[in-house]
Amino acid sequence: MNAKLNMKPNEKLKLNMKLNVKMNTNMNKNEDEGKHEGKYEDKHEGQHADKHEGQHQDKYEDKHQSVMVSEVLAGLNIQKQGIYIDATFGRGGHSKAILDHLNQEGRVLAMDKDPEAETKAKELSANDSRFTFKRGSFSGVYAFCQELGLLGKIAGILMDLGVSSPQLEKASRGFSFRLDGPLDMRMDPSSGISAAEWLNTAEESEISRVLKEYGEERFHRRMARAIINARSQAPIATTLQLAEIITKANPAWERHKNPATRSFQAIRIYINRELEDLALGLEQALEVLLPKGRLVVISFHSLEDRIVKRFIQKNEQGDMVPSYLPLPILNVGKKCHRIGKKAKASITEIAENPRSRSAILRVAEKEAE
Ligand SMILES: C[S@@+](CC[C@H](N)C(=O)[O-])C[C@H]1O[C@@H](n2cnc3c(N)ncnc32)[C@H](O)[C@@H]1O
Numbered sequence: 001m002n003a004k005l006n007m008k009p010n011e012k013l014k015l016n017m018k019l020n021v022k023m024n025t026n027m028n029k030n031e032d033e034g035k036h037e038g039k040y041e042d043k044h045e046g047q048h049a050d051k052h053e054g055q056h057q058d059k060y061e062d063k064h065q066s067v068m069v070s071e072v073l074a075g076l077n078i079q080k081q082g083i084y085i086d087a088t089f090g091r092g093g094h095s096k097a098i099l100d101h102l103n104q105e106g107r108v109l110a111m112d113k114d115p116e117a118e119t120k121a122k123e124l125s126a127n128d129s130r131f132t133f134k135r136g137s138f139s140g141v142y143a144f145c146q147e148l149g150l151l152g153k154i155a156g157i158l159m160d161l162g163v164s165s166p167q168l169e170k171a172s173r174g175f176s177f178r179l180d181g182p183l184d185m186r187m188d189p190s191s192g193i194s195a196a197e198w199l200n201t202a203e204e205s206e207i208s209r210v211l212k213e214y215g216e217e218r219f220h221r222r223m224a225r226a227i228i229n230a231r232s233q234a235p236i237a238t239t240l241q242l243a244e245i246i247t248k249a250n251p252a253w254e255r256h257k258n259p260a261t262r263s264f265q266a267i268r269i270y271i272n273r274e275l276e277d278l279a280l281g282l283e284q285a286l287e288v289l290l291p292k293g294r295l296v297v298i299s300f301h302s303l304e305d306r307i308v309k310r311f312i313q314k315n316e317q318g319d320m321v322p323s324y325l326p327l328p329i330l331n332v333g334k335k336c337h338r339i340g341k342k343a344k345a346s347i348t349e350i351a352e353n354p355r356s357r358s359a360i361l362r363v364a365e366k367e368a369e
Helices: 009-030 069-076 093-100 115-127 138-147 165-169 195-199 204-215 220-233 239-249 261-271 274-288 302-317 347-352 354-358
Strands: 083-086 107-112 131-135 154-160 289-299 336-338 360-366
Touching: 069 093, 069 154, 069 289, 069 360, 083 093, 093 107, 093 115, 093 154, 107 115, 107 138, 115 131, 138 154, 138 274, 154 274, 195 261, 204 220, 204 261, 220 239, 239 261, 261 274, 274 289, 274 302, 289 302, 302 336, 302 360, 347 354
Parallel strands: 083 107, 083 154, 107 131, 154 289
Antiparallel strands: 289 360, 336 360
16 A cells, blocks of 8 residues: 555655655756756755755754855956945855955945844954945945945945845745745845735735746646635645645646745745846946946846846947937947856856856946946
């Protein structure tokens, strides 16, 4: 008799997830670099999944391994006395690497939405007077520079997008479909509404749209329906509850992918306004940079990368001159140009830090005026 048949639904789900995690782990070992290019995938899930099995849910390492550090430093074209912005401080790996390359006149200004990132950043600012932190979204980077009287004086800006490992691995933050926790998913838990509040009140069509647009989830309609049905019995309160609802509503599991991956990522992107913030942050970045200042962006999935790529293309082209005008107006409205091609992590880095395998780094330089 198949032991799985005697299991309660929750036990079955856990077993299925365990099997899926094993598949993920094996896949990571064999994967070729670039195999997932253009695909939508979660950079963190699958990385440390086995580590947590059988452990206390909230035992996690408060560490984040920064990706593509040497490529970031090269992209920023570090000048020793320059002022740099790390718009996504996380656990500060990139900020510290930049500070290591500056002299006493150089500065790093950092931002992050997350209160736990702020705690780490305060430790750094207490020990290094060249470092200043402000909690908030990088969609406020213009105002931050204005406050400091540094508009147009920034030598380089880094945006390392998405979530940090501590955010994903701490069950109580509610980001992970593998760890049971309150369904929150906010990078800044003091602002906006949690994933649970949204899922328990949103229209079915709205949930469906989010899963489709931000998760590129084929089964967005079925999943939205399943969420509505489930919440009519009892409010959806935890990450594993949601994972179970979505998993059951997914009729065709993709190989090497947890069936809830796309939906969790979609909900996270929506709840944190990630794509809207990115569009605003990119526009402001060009405003605050010095002429010839550098913008470096690391993205982890195709929706983000598309926004970055198109932003650079648009500002590289400048204003469109009507074709009937016999004017050789070239640089009108041109704000930046790209430096090099998109870069990916080296095979060595991917072997050491599997999370880096989906990182795509793009660099642009502001026009000299
Ligand atoms: C991939 S981690 C950055 C890791 C960091 N570079 C390091 O070396 O530790 C992304 C961080 O960006 C933050 N974040 C995401 N979107 C943000 C936004 N719009 N504004 C500010 N911080 C944001 C997250 O809270 C998270 O801490």
